[in-house]
Structure formats: C-alpha cells, structure tokens
Amino acid sequence: MIHAKWLLLTFFLFPFLAQAQLQPCATPPVKSKWLTLYQRHPEHYAQPEEDTILYIPLTIHLLGNDDGTSHYPIDRLLTSLCQLNADFAQANIQFFLESPIDYIDNTAYNHHSTVVEGAQMMFENDVENTLNCYFVDDAADACGYNLPYASIALNESCTGQSHTWAHEVGHDFTLPHPFLGWEGTEYMAGDTAPVKLTYDYTYFQDTLILDTLIIDTAFTELVDGSNCEIAADGFCDTPPDYLSDRWPCTADNTNGFTEVDPTGATFQTSGELFMSYSYDDCQSKFSPQQIAAMRSYILDEKPNYLYNQTPYPQLSDQQTPLLSPAYEAITDKTHTQLVWASAGTPATYHLVVSKSFTMAYPFVDTLITDTTFLLTDLEKHNYYWQVQPFNKYSFCSPLSKRGKFTADEMVAIFEQAGERWQVGPTFVQQGTSLHLTGQHPLSSDADLSLVSVSGQVVQTQQLRAGSLDYELFLSEKCQRGLYYLVLHIKGHPVLRQKVMVY
Ligand SMILES: [Zn+2]
Incomplete structure (x- = not known):
C-alpha cells in the first residue's frame, strides 16, 4: 500500500494550493461518504x-x-x-x-x-x-x-x-466546515447567494488521488432550514454560514454584516462554532x-x-514546589543538585534551566521522570530554573515558580558519613549569606560559627538535622575582614575554612 502511494507521489507530483496568505485551514470542502450515509439515518448508527x-x-x-x-x-x-x-x-x-x-x-x-x-x-x-x-x-x-x-x-x-x-x-x-461549498469563494456582503456552489476536493478524498480533478456541487443552506439536511455540512443545528475567510466577531458574536440566502432571506453568522472560520476568541463549541x-x-x-x-489520575493544578537549592542560594558550579516535589502519580517533568530571567536560551531543556537533576558544568553566574509535570493523560499543571541560584566556587568541603558537604562563597559581601549545601540531608545537628582571626566567636547558628541547604546570614557584627568558618558536629570541629568578608 505504501509502495503504491510512493509511486504516485514520485510520478504525479505537481504544484498544489498556491495560496498567497496564511489560510486558517487548508482542508478544502469535503463531506465523507460515511457522513453522507450517517446523515440520512443517524438513528441506524450506534452511539456510545x-x-x-x-x-x-x-x-x-x-x-x-x-x-x-x-x-x-x-x-x-x-x-x-x-x-x-x-x-x-x-x-x-x-x-x-x-x-x-x-x-x-x-x-x-x-x-x-x-x-x-x-x-x-x-x-x-x-x-x-x-x-x-x-x-x-x-x-x-x-x-x-x-x-x-x-x-x-x-x-x-x-x-x-x-x-x-x-x-x-x-x-x-x-x-466539514459549516460553510461547505464556499471554500475559495469570497462572499460579498449583501449579495444574494447562488442555489448551488461547485468546489474542488481533489486531494481530500478518502485516498490520495493525484491525476484526476474532482469537482462536486453543494447546495447553499437556506435561512428557514428547509434544506439543512442536504445543504452545506448537512447538520441542521449549524445555521447558514457563507464565510470562508477568517473573520472577527462583534460584541454579540456575529459577523456584523448581512448575508442573503438564495430566497432573499437575510441573516448573520454566529462565531461560536470551532468548525467555522471566526477568530479564536469567538469560538467555544461543537453543535x-x-x-x-x-x-x-x-x-x-x-x-x-x-x-x-x-x-491515569489527573495531576494537580498547583505549582510544583522547588525543594533545593533554596531561592538565591550559592551553589557549587561543579555540583549543584536540583530537587523538586514529586507529583505523586506517574509523571514526566519538563525541566528548564537558563541564565536568563526570561528563561530564554535554556542551558538545560529536558524531559525526565526523576525528581532530581545534577548540574556539574556551570559557570560562575546566576541561574533560573522551572519545572512542569505532565503525564499521558494530564497536561494542565502549571509551570513551577522560577527558582534562582548562583553558581560559585565552593572550596570548603567536608565529608559526613560518606556525604559531601560544601560551604561557600569564601569571598562574601557584607550583609549577605554563606551557604552549606549537601547531596543528602544533614544526619545530625551541628553548629556553624564565624570566628575572627583573633579567636573571637562573632556569630553562631545551630543547624537542625534533616535539610540539604543551610544559610548563615552575616550579622551586623561581622565587619570587613578575615574570619574562620567552623562547623562543629557533636562538639567536634569537622570543618575550618578561611572566609573573607568585603
Ligand atoms: Zn477546516
């Protein structure tokens, strides 16, 4: 079957549909044999x-x-x-x-x-x-x-x-279109429509036929509905419509000018049907x-x-919470793990990471089924990220809020129960924060202290076990100068790192 079509395509290819402007829909008039038979006796057909x-x-x-x-x-x-x-x-x-x-x-x-x-x-x-x-x-x-x-x-x-x-x-x-027969024919406002229209549906038969021009005729639909079963699309609840160019609707959702049927009766076309050529904001239904x-x-x-x-069960219509890194956290440019909340049912996540606030030119644009993603090749820069879940049946979950982190050098590293923890930055501006970031939650409580070079503890913060990202906000007491950042777990110092506050 495929081969036969290929032969036709190879030997009978010729130019088709030379249209100057973008048409709303290049599906020319066609009423399938199935629909013609169905409309004669819809009651003979099974309905779900x-x-x-x-x-x-x-x-x-x-x-x-x-x-x-x-x-x-x-x-x-x-x-x-x-x-x-x-x-x-x-x-x-x-x-x-x-x-x-x-x-x-x-x-x-x-x-x-x-x-x-x-x-x-x-x-x-x-x-x-x-x-x-x-x-x-x-x-x-x-x-x-x-x-x-x-x-x-x-x-x-x-x-x-x-x-x-x-x-x-x-x-x-x-x-079909409710204006079947008018495709390619422009209706002029106020003109009395002809009883019949001819139309070309060569390429829109049940199979692709390339060597024969197929012309058919359609009756123009009358306002009184007397020929609705055989005219235009054959549906009696889609009123007459002669408009085959894209058209805007008025406040009462009609075309705004008079159309005249072959008997002289006048009407306007409603823009509500998806199968019409009214603008998108006019359309809302199938009949x-x-x-x-x-x-x-x-x-x-x-x-x-x-x-x-x-x-599948529908996914939530709420935004997916971003778990780590915290908003505006400083992270390691060689090891930044993004973590977000699971949708709870089978889902694929669309993850986008960009250097731009507008999410343009994404650095990462990928589909994954996991709820974490490791970035290992970042530059010293701000990054923004968003996640959107979907699954086979569910497409309406919104994009998450936009996360932000700053990738930087993170030279202070310690190991805890085989896990790698990092502290940064080591050159830090007065009035900003230091971050402690790990791959897995901290397994025991700890104390993070800033100690001056003369040995005076300037500030201390207790870290509760169970998180991946801790922030130490530099207090007013922390003047410009050189300090040691010291991490104690169960009273034992496990990390000592020089920090310059500027
Ligand atoms: Zn169409």
Missing part, C-alpha cells in the same frame, strides 16, 4: 453512552530543521494539549499521549509548502492506531490541515490557546449534532483508537 468519555491515543511529531533546531517547545505543546482536551470536554472526548514525543529533524518537512509534501511526511512517520499530529513551521501556508487518508499538520504559530487543533481534529472525526456524529464516527470507523480507556 452519553456519559462515556472516549479516550483517543495521540502520536505527536515535532518537526525541526536538519540541524536539530526549531522544534515546538514543550511548554507550548502542553498548553495546546490542555486546550484541545478543554475544547473536546463538552463532547466527552479526551486525548492522551500514546507514544513518546517524536522529534523529527527535517527542514523540508518542517517548512512544507504543499499538502502533497505533507502527505509524504505522514506516510513516512504515522504510527498506526493513533491520531498523528505534526507541529511544523509551515503547514502548506495554512494554520493546519487534515488529510482523511493520513493525519493532521499544524502550523506552530496557530496553536497554544487557540482552537485550530480542535478544528482539525473535528475534520479528522468527519466534520450537538456535530458531537453525535463524531462519537458515532469514532465507534464505527475508528474502533482501533479505543483500545485503552483507562486514564
């Missing part, structure tokens, strides 16, 4: 129980360039996944990550200007029995598209807190008939998606 949530497995492909750059960032992917599940909650359909996130380095696919190239990318990389979604820099000059015989491509700039993904998944679950059709379609045509219907 109304309160049954259908869990759909996703494979996410993040396209980058050949040099490994320009992949869609994980925090934005999580925002998009959280939004997708929010948009489909009303339909009792939820999505989970079946496969690990698939990183693909391929500049040509990342910036593909035709749907045919996109199809090639999908034939090469689609994972069976999952809904495959590709995040790219250029998706055939559109915000996204869905190929009925393959999968979904999304332009990264149209995702996040937007409904583009829900729109394309709606297509994948057999929904009940659209939802019923999607649920029947999944049961009837995509039962292979429904093999795992047992979700």
